[in-house]
């Protein structure tokens with residue numbers, strides 16, 4: 001594979017190799033000198049057609065820690081605004097001797113389409129409601145770090161599953177590693193095909209949390225919702241918001257994850273987000289090592 005388009009297209013062996021490589025890079029970026037010279041001869045373009053804080057900066061930092069040359073492109077400030085197509089845009093960037101493209105786009109399938117139409121490695125940094133493979137990898141890497149293994153663990157993904165590329169990539173990655181996955185949320189935000197993926201729906205948040213070892217709390221994607229959508233934010237929070245009181249009333253301590261950005265007070269309260277049960281900032285920290293591993297492994301294939 002010369003691309004990372006989705007978790008659906010990789011294997012458990014690929015994930016194991018990415019994690020072993022990420023273990024090494026995590027150790028590297030905790031040294032006083034955080035860089036390795038591995039990719040001095042590689043140039044990477046990060047092209048973002050949708051907003052991002054974590055993914056964009058994490059990829060950029062991962063590439064710089066590997067000593068790659070990096071250019072970053074934000075569609076909002078580019079000639080895309082004058083009507084230039086995706087393929088023309090990327091081919092113009094590639095003609096500057098770029099080897100790899102990391103792309104975020106609002107259209108599901110955009111990364112796959114790009115990979116079929118250009119002559120460079122493509123890494124999907126999120127394509128609409130389709131996949132966000134590096135997020136799922138860093139989520140599993142964090143579970144592995146916290147609980148020792150992903151296999152055999154019970155993970156509930158809570159919230160807006162319908163609009164979530166994070167949910168889909170996590171479902172593929174977790175099941176591949178032998179975890180059991182449930183989703184919990186309002187019916188209007190659960191896709192009708194979900195059970196065909198081997199995922200059970202638990203509509204009751206308390207029951208879902210009592211079952212789980214890990215709860216991955218998703219953001220309600222207001223920007224993708226119709227204004228008349230049910231439930232309202234207040235109804236959502238009453239039924240699906242995780243509070244410290246709810247967590248304290250369970251008979252065990254579960255791990256709380258969130259891909260960010262958080263709607264504080266909607267899907268989780270601030271005291272949960274900032275509690276010692278939360279691994280939200282560990283997820284972000286691990287994102288750099290995991291993305292270093294993904295880029296390093298793909299670049300090795302370009303060079304050989």
Ligand code: CP
Nearest residue numbers: 052053054055259260
């Ligand atoms: N988790 C995540 O994809 O965050 P950003 O949208 O800020 O990149």
